[in-house]
Amino acid sequence: MKPAPFAYAKASTLEDALSLLAEHGDDARILAGGQSLMATLNMRLSAPQVLVDINRIDGLAGINDTGDALRIGAMTRHSDVETSDLIAQHAPLIAAAVDHIAHPAIRNRGTFGGSIAFADPAAELPACAMALDATMHIAGLNGERDVPAADFFEGLYETAIQPGEILTGVSIPKIADGWKSGFMELARRRGDYAIIGIAAQAKFDGSTFGDARLVYFNAGDRPVSTPQTAALLNGQGWSDDMAEKLAASLKRELDPPDDLNADGPMRKHLAGVLAKRVLGPMAGA
Numbered sequence: 001m002k003p004a005p006f007a008y009a010k011a012s013t014l015e016d017a018l019s020l021l022a023e024h025g026d027d028a029r030i031l032a033g034g035q036s037l038m039a040t041l042n043m044r045l046s047a048p049q050v051l052v053d054i055n056r057i058d059g060l061a062g063i064n065d066t067g068d069a070l071r072i073g074a075m076t077r078h079s080d081v082e083t084s085d086l087i088a089q090h091a092p093l094i095a096a097a098v099d100h101i102a103h104p105a106i107r108n109r110g111t112f113g114g115s116i117a118f119a120d121p122a123a124e125l126p127a128c129a130m131a132l133d134a135t136m137h138i139a140g141l142n143g144e145r146d147v148p149a150a151d152f153f154e155g156l157y158e159t160a161i162q163p164g165e166i167l168t169g170v171s172i173p174k175i176a177d178g179w180k181s182g183f184m185e186l187a188r189r190r191g192d193y194a195i196i197g198i199a200a201q202a203k204f205d206g207s208t209f210g211d212a213r214l215v216y217f218n219a220g221d222r223p224v225s226t227p228q229t230a231a232l233l234n235g236q237g238w239s240d241d242m243a244e245k246l247a248a249s250l251k252r253e254l255d256p257p258d259d260l261n262a263d264g265p266m267r268k269h270l271a272g273v274l275a276k277r278v279l280g281p282m283a284g285a
């Protein structure tokens with residue numbers, strides 16, 4: 001199918017883009033990498049009258065070391081995240097996740113900020129942002145505001161970004177000494193959206209877990225944190241008994257949806273399988 005007719009505006013500065021969004025209101029949509037937006041237009045799931053292209057705005061792309069964190073510009077392509085030494089060194093969870101996003105051609109155009117702003121519950125990066133306690137930077141005509149990842153994802157494709165605002169970047173705390181991360185997803189084919197996946201991070205004293213965080217994707221209408229299950233790990237090491245306790249707890253704590261790929265009970269089972277496959281090796285088991 002072809003999209004409904006739309007006008008196209010290329011913003012040259014952030015202020016320019018914000019003014020265009022204010023001028024056109026609900027009729028406008030931001031165009032970043034276009035890898036999700038163009039599909040929704042072509043399928044006529046959405047029919048905005050104006051696309052505001054933010055690709056030419058200086059300063060929206062790039063990965064910067066800000067001391068305790070990395071600031072990833074919203075327009076940073078997935079492929080640049082994938083090959084970044086800063087990401088490999090300071091954000092191993094993101095490094096492990098990013099090459100599971102689609103295929104190279106899509107990663108060459110798709111952006112970090114687009115994935116976060118689109119908030120697909122099956123996407124990898126929103127779950128990683130939650131597990132890492134990331135901070136989202138959002139600009140509006142009245143200035144910039146920061147929103148913690150825990151408050152950012154509000155529902156199915158719903159975020160704290162308000163009409164007229166633009167996500168400018170995401171700050172990811174650098175991994176500190178003693179912390180480890182783990183990532184895995186189950187998909188029918190490499191590059192497909194996951195049936196379910198896990199992003200995990202924990203602090204270790206030897207092989208004992210502390211401050212564990214487990215976030216699942218494609219397990220609800222947004223990235224789903226499982227604090228009750230994670231709490232079972234704290235102060236404990238890895239064992240077969242622990243794997244069983246976690247699997248039982250995940251069955252209580254998760255309420256995943258049914259779809260063509262898997263029903264809810266199957267996803268609950270797979271959540272336990274992923275916990276075992278990711279957390280055991282994190283503890284050195």
Ligand SMILES: Cc1cc2nc3c(=O)[nH]c(=O)nc-3n(C[C@H](O)[C@H](O)[C@H](O)COP(=O)(O)OP(=O)(O)OC[C@H]3O[C@@H](n4cnc5c(N)ncnc54)[C@H](O)[C@@H]3O)c2cc1C
Nearest residue numbers: 030032033034035036037102110111114115117123124167
């Ligand atoms: C075949 C295929 C397979 C894919 N598989 C995966 C996958 O396995 N995992 C995965 O995570 N993704 C997958 N994707 C999606 C891909 O990661 C996209 O890159 C991403 O979802 C959106 O990024 P984008 O830059 O292309 O955004 P766009 O498509 O340009 O925009 C998406 C939405 O976000 C809004 N938006 C974009 N940037 C901003 C911003 N800075 N501020 C505010 N709003 C903004 C747009 O207005 C639009 O509503 C796949 C895409 C395709 C086509």
